[in-house]
Amino acid sequence: MDLNYYDALIAVADDCPTRSAVVPAPRGGKKTVATVQYELLADNPGILTQEDVLFETWLRRQEQPEPSEADRARLRAEFFARxxxxxRASPLPKKYGWGLLFDEAGRVSLCPAGSAEYERLVTGDEPGVKILKAMRSRRT
Known part of the structure; x- marks a missing residue:
């Protein structure tokens, strides 16, 4: 089953507390989900898919030694079995003002709210790019 998005922008949530992108900081000396996801996407723009980001975020937060390739494949299969x-539920577009732009191959890049590219995309001026809103933090 493919969980990736294609030719899509996950726009910041309507109740996002910031109007422009903010780099998430670790909390209590530990990297948060937002920090890990930001680092993955900032260091690998247009390389990782949604599935890669979800799995790598989980793996890096386990505080375990780097698994072998065989163990990594097994852990990934177990991770996606659930x-x-x-x-859309990531803290990046929900709280930190980062849009997530997916290309035709499902690879994701950060797209900061407030940037010219984000504004062009979110207004629907880019044919073929589906706009999806990040999930709200609170119910209305």
């Missing part, structure tokens, strides 16, 4: 929240 239902997973998509990146």
């Amino acid at each position: 239902p997973q929240a998509c990146l």
